[in-house]
Structures are given as structure tokens and as C-alpha cells.
Amino acid sequence: MWDWDYVFDILPQLLGALKMTVLITIYAFVLALFVGLLLAFMARSRFKPLSLVTKGVIEFIRNTPLLVQVFFLYYSLPLLMGISIPAFYTGVIALGLHYSTYLSEVYRSGIEAVPKGQWEAAKALNYTKTQTWKKIILPQAIPPIIPVLGNYLIVMFKETPILCAITLVELMLTAKNIVSLSFRAFEPYTLVGVLFFIISYIASLLVQQLEKRMNLQRGR
Numbered sequence: 001m002w003d004w005d006y007v008f009d010i011l012p013q014l015l016g017a018l019k020m021t022v023l024i025t026i027y028a029f030v031l032a033l034f035v036g037l038l039l040a041f042m043a044r045s046r047f048k049p050l051s052l053v054t055k056g057v058i059e060f061i062r063n064t065p066l067l068v069q070v071f072f073l074y075y076s077l078p079l080l081m082g083i084s085i086p087a088f089y090t091g092v093i094a095l096g097l098h099y100s101t102y103l104s105e106v107y108r109s110g111i112e113a114v115p116k117g118q119w120e121a122a123k124a125l126n127y128t129k130t131q132t133w134k135k136i137i138l139p140q141a142i143p144p145i146i147p148v149l150g151n152y153l154i155v156m157f158k159e160t161p162i163l164c165a166i167t168l169v170e171l172m173l174t175a176k177n178i179v180s181l182s183f184r185a186f187e188p189y190t191l192v193g194v195l196f197f198i199i200s201y202i203a204s205l206l207v208q209q210l211e212k213r214m215n216l217q218r219g220r
Contacts, residue, residue, distance in 0.1 A: 017174035025157040031096030036103030058101045070094040074166040087168040106148050110141035150207035
């Protein structure tokens with residue numbers, strides 16, 4: 001039976017853990033944005049060895065499970081290099097690096113969608129490479145892919161329960177700890193599902209509104 005008194009008793013703990021979950025997601029997403037753009041640049045490099053190595057790294061990370069990468073960073077890296085990373089930063093790095101490989105492909109599609117005439121215009125204006133990217137290419141490549149980036153932010157948020165495997169006290173691990181003390185699983189796990197749904201649904205609505213705005217701006 002559903003116990004409302006029990007729900008109101010554990011809800012503050014879950015909401016506190018939700019803040020941690022959201023924080024990890026935001027930090028990891030910012031990391032993924034910057035590393036993803038860097039990977040997109042490196043993959044497009046005319047220096048073939050750099051381009052091939054970058055593409056190989058992207059494929060390797062994308063085709064290995066996120067959980068394995070989390071375990072490697074948290075448990076194996078200290079043994080191999082003597083570097084011990086706290087669980088919070090391990091989660092941020094693992095999520096950020098994993099999804100940076102997906103975002104690099106999103107950036108690539110945005111860059112390739114820029115008309116060739118824009119590149120020629122930059123040459124005609126005698127722009128340097130930096131000026132070309134900063135003033136012409138990126139301002140046109142990034143706005144159309146913002147909704148896709150937003151969708152990946154939601155996906156990353158829903159992936160955070162994986163981090164409970166390294167004892168990071170996020171939403172799922174908090175629920176597990178509550179269950180281990182009370183031996184009542186129904187309410188904690190239901191609340192976790194409801195909280196994930198609410199945050200994800202609100203975020204998806206915001207992304208949809210953003211996409212509509214972008215489409216309206218393109219139509220003008």
C-alpha cells in the first residue's frame with residue numbers, strides 16, 4: 001500500500017539528490033559541448049594522421065559501454081597511473097567524454113550544412129581560418145543543431161543512474177539507500193521514476209519550443 005506519510009518523509013532526501021543529479025548533468029553537458037566541438041575540428045583536420053586517430057577514438061568511445069568507461073576511470077585509472085578521481089568528477093568526465101563523441105557528429109552535420117558559398121565568401125574577404133570559423137561558419141552551423149543538443153542533454157540526465165555504480169550519491173543511489181534502511185521499495189523507486197519523468201518532460205517541452213523558434217527564424 002502507498003504510504004503518504006512515508007513519501008513526505010523521504011521526499012526531501014530525494015529532492016536533495018535530484019539537485020546533485022542535475023548538477024552532474026549540467027557540468028557533463030558543458031564538457032561534452034566543448035570536447036565535442038574540439039573533436040569535430042580534429043576529425044575535419046587536413047592532417048590525415050590526426051583525423052584518423054580522432055575518428056578512431058570517437059568510434060572506440062561510442063562503441064564501448066558507458067558503464068565500462070565509468071569503472072575504468074574510477075577503479076582502473078588509479079591502479080594504472082596512480083590518479084584517483086573523486087566520484088563526482090569521475091561522473092562528470094565519463095558522461096562528458098562519452099557524449100562528446102555524439103555531439104561531435106552533431107557539430108559535423110551542422111558544419112557540413114553551411115553552404116560552400118560561405119567558405120568562398122570568407123576567402124574573398126581574406127579572412128584567416130580563425131576569423132572564418134568565428135565570424136561565418138560557427139554562427140551559421142550551431143543555431144540549427146541547438147534542438148538536437150538539447151535532446152542529448154535530456155539523454156545525459158537519464159543516464160546518471162549509471163553513476164550509482166561508483167557510489168556517487170545521486171538520485172538512484174539515494175533511493176537504494178532509503179530502501180536498504182526501510183525495506184520499502186515501492187515509494188522510493190516510484191518517486192525516482194516520477195522525478196526523472198517530470199524533469200525530462202519539462203526539458204523536452206523547452207527543447208520543442210526552442211525548435212519551433214529556430215524553425216520560425218529560418219523561415220523569415
